[in-house]
Amino acid sequence: MRRYFVAGNWKMNTSRSEAEKLAAAVAVGIEGMDAVDVLVAPPFPYLTSVAATVEGSAVKVGAQNCYFEERGAFTGEVSVGMLQDVGCSHVILGHSERRHVLGETDEVINRKVKAALEKGLDVILCIGELLEERKAGTTESVLETQLAGGLADVSNEQAASLVIAYEPVWAIGTGEVATPDQAEAAHAFTRSWLSGRFGAELGDATRIQYGGSVKPANAADLLAQPNVDGALVGGASLDAASFVPIVQAAVELTK
Numbered sequence: 001m002r003r004y005f006v007a008g009n010w011k012m013n014t015s016r017s018e019a020e021k022l023a024a025a026v027a028v029g030i031e032g033m034d035a036v037d038v039l040v041a042p043p044f045p046y047l048t049s050v051a052a053t054v055e056g057s058a059v060k061v062g063a064q065n066c067y068f069e070e071r072g073a074f075t076g077e078v079s080v081g082m083l084q085d086v087g088c089s090h091v092i093l094g095h096s097e098r099r100h101v102l103g104e105t106d107e108v109i110n111r112k113v114k115a116a117l118e119k120g121l122d123v124i125l126c127i128g129e130l131l132e133e134r135k136a137g138t139t140e141s142v143l144e145t146q147l148a149g150g151l152a153d154v155s156n157e158q159a160a161s162l163v164i165a166y167e168p169v170w171a172i173g174t175g176e177v178a179t180p181d182q183a184e185a186a187h188a189f190t191r192s193w194l195s196g197r198f199g200a201e202l203g204d205a206t207r208i209q210y211g212g213s214v215k216p217a218n219a220a221d222l223l224a225q226p227n228v229d230g231a232l233v234g235g236a237s238l239d240a241a242s243f244v245p246i247v248q249a250a251v252e253l254t255k
């Protein structure tokens, strides 16, 4: 049985005090929801204070990006070791905004994935097709290219610390959510690819989150799909009053 994993990607939002308040509200809100893994991913400058805020709670802390070099002359970049040093257990890599706004390629994402997994920082690798790719019927080949590229040279041992987030780009921040059937089809395809690459046992054990306009109102239907193992939540993670009910929806499905 895969444990549900609900993560909040705060993107470039919140002030320090808002971040601390939100983290504290999430920590209190998910008390007793032990059947589900919960993570928040604040902006870099607030990682330290958010990690301190949630210390002692079940909330994990993740970063939204990292660099693949350990240290040195890489102005503006943040290393895996630095993230671990401030309390991160996870890093989100390959988010569509990194791919399409910041121009990250599968090759760059792969270097980051390997750097994180080699140092024991768990990875949430995001994949997902553009609207024109879905309309052209190339969704699966896009996912395959992103999986093969992002996970090149990743060992089975490393892949055990991997989470995939399927996030159709047309559903991110648009209010247009994938239907449960659309999500399930993409997740099932992703799982069969993972099984082919890493073997059935690991393919079966790897959690695949859905992301793209997840809200309390649609979470249960998405999470009820057999291959949907959690959610990567953007907008609705910025308010504990909408994020906690998404976690609650996952908890209900474990009963």
Ligand code: PGA
Residues within 6 Å of the ligand: 009, 167, 171, 172, 173, 174, 175, 211, 212, 213, 214, 232, 233, 234, 235, 236
């Ligand atoms: P959204 O973002 O929930 O605001 O659509 C999801 C994401 O980008 O991870």
